[in-house]
Amino acid sequence: MNEELEVQIRRVLQHFDHAVAETNRERFAEHIGDVKREDFARVASVIAELRARYMKVVLDAPSPENMDHLGEWAGKVHKYRLAYTEVMSGFTELRHALERGYFSIVD
Numbered sequence: 001m002n003e004e005l006e007v008q009i010r011r012v013l014q015h016f017d018h019a020v021a022e023t024n025r026e027r028f029a030e031h032i033g034d035v036k037r038e039d040f041a042r043v044a045s046v047i048a049e050l051r052a053r054y055m056k057v058v059l060d061a062p063s064p065e066n067m068d069h070l071g072e073w074a075g076k077v078h079k080y081r082l083a084y085t086e087v088m089s090g091f092t093e094l095r096h097a098l099e100r101g102y103f104s105i106v107d
Contacts, residue, residue: 024102034106035098043091050087054080 057076062069097103 021100021102024097024100028097028103032103035094035103036106040094040105043087043094047084047087047091050080050084054084 054077057073057080060073062073098105
């Protein structure tokens, strides 16, 4: 590929990146509004609580002699794993959006 074509492609991609960032900023402003430091701290606290509960349930696995309760235990593990992973995934995406400048933190 020649250098002139590479420059044109970079310009087009920069234009798309700018348009995507601007659209994201608009949508965040429309749907989320201001994000405060305490919002991040609250979500981090929820993640820590869910992680601890999830690990507690895992550690409470029934012994081989008590497999009659395996279904109940597995249901709890699933519930806490799902809650933890979903909130963690959302938090990761929120951080990514902040790093991309889609919104700012306000105090």
